[in-house]
Amino acid sequence: MRRLPIFFVLDVSESMAGDNLRQLQQGLERLVRSLRTDPHALETVYLSIIAFAGKAKTLTPLIEVASFYPPRLPIGSGTALGVALEHLMNEIDKNVVKTTPDRKGDWKPVVYLMTDGKPTDDIKNALYRWQKYYQRQVSLVAIGVGEYAALDTLRQLTDQVLHFNAQSEEDFRKFIDWVSQSVVAQSRSVSATTNTGVNLAKLDDSIMAKMGDLTAAANVDEDFVILSGRCQHTRLPYLIKYERMPMSYKGGEFSLRFDRYHLVGVMALENDYYEFSDDSMATPSINTDALVGSAGCPHCGSHYALAACGNCNQLLCVRGEGAAICPHCQYENNFMLSDGEGFDITRARG
Ligand SMILES: [Zn+2]
Ligand SMILES: [Zn+2]
Known part of the structure; x- marks a missing residue:
């Protein structure tokens, strides 16, 4: 046969x-x-x-x-x-x-x-x-x-x-x-x-x-940002998805256009995420000031899934202030909570 x-x-x-x-x-x-x-x-x-x-x-x-x-x-x-x-x-x-x-x-x-x-x-x-x-x-x-x-x-x-x-x-x-x-x-x-x-x-x-004639197919900018992080306690990966909300501001003498990203959701992933990911890719960054809404860790329930390691810049989850070992690079961070300046975090692609 x-x-x-x-x-x-x-x-x-x-x-x-x-x-x-x-x-x-x-x-x-x-x-x-x-x-x-x-x-x-x-x-x-x-x-x-x-x-x-x-x-x-x-x-x-x-x-x-x-x-x-x-x-x-x-x-x-x-x-x-x-x-x-x-x-x-x-x-x-x-x-x-x-x-x-x-x-x-x-x-x-x-x-x-x-x-x-x-x-x-x-x-x-x-x-x-x-x-x-x-x-x-x-x-x-x-x-x-x-x-x-x-x-x-x-x-x-x-x-x-x-x-x-x-x-x-x-x-x-x-x-x-x-x-x-x-x-x-x-x-x-x-x-x-x-x-x-x-x-x-x-x-x-x-x-x-x-699709016959594709001349009309435009290149559309993606309207969402997907960040990936790793749980400090279970070492499993997760994704955090934000959607873009374009905003503009018009003052008396100037106008300003900026985008904000609103939280859509958090997704728990399995370890094979790393087997299918291209780690040689350059990782673009986004300022956390543009992100509206924070997420908890879907694996361990820690309150903050958007903590960025001071050494490798990757995201990890933390329960709150204090020492935290980065699950990506083992660097010992000391986190303090603040509402002050934003920090740049690694942004995933694809
Ligand atoms: Zn966690
Ligand atoms: Zn690290």
Whole structure:
């Protein structure tokens, strides 16, 4: 039996943390339940899950639908699309059986690539390798999620670029159903004919648009800031999300425009955050004066999750004034509470 390899390459950068990731996690479970009810999919489809943020890793190597269990999705810092593509191409080389004169190999692989941001790495080399050696051998469906997705970059990888803008959980369920219908359609078509194109189910254009001309796709500045810190007591990471509120001030002789960021929420993360984060990236900084609303530590309940280490400038949680060992660099800080001047803290990206 010839296999139909399906790769999911999923962006798990920090902007996915929270509802998006939970929906994606549930979506994978829904997808597998639905594929298991289809005899063609059960017979031919092999699934693999690759996650990427600042780094890329295979969470589940190519495996038949009947034995596939959705992996727990991690979160990391960065959106290294170039790294993800290189990883994908290496996985294809390693795992997809090629057709030779005396052996029928696998069917043409299908890749669903999902990302919600702009690449934080240089994708030039990966793009060259993809276009030269893979573009015609692999069907890639690229899905830009939300308003900040770099659709013009995706367009360089494939003609099949879709833009998904979820307004509700129901939209997300429709989207997952569309993916599973497309996978099933593809498995039927390879069983029936020698068709090598990719079959996509009919789109529900209320939630998804096929991108033809992308000249109008503007570069939007992200409207939120995501800070990452580490719990002093459990040593586990967390994210703090702020949303931008533009403000302006007009005085008699001058006007001033400045932005403030309001607290959206705090999210507890697991230790694999560090495995998926690119620690070589320059970390931009933001002044805490611009942040409105403070957060507690989601791991240990300490009151302050925004204390910045005096040595490495990374964030840690503290219960209050006094000595605190930095969980990042082991430096012994002595914190004092004050409402005075702001201090610069490390700001995560992706
Ligand atoms: Zn803590
Ligand atoms: Zn430190």
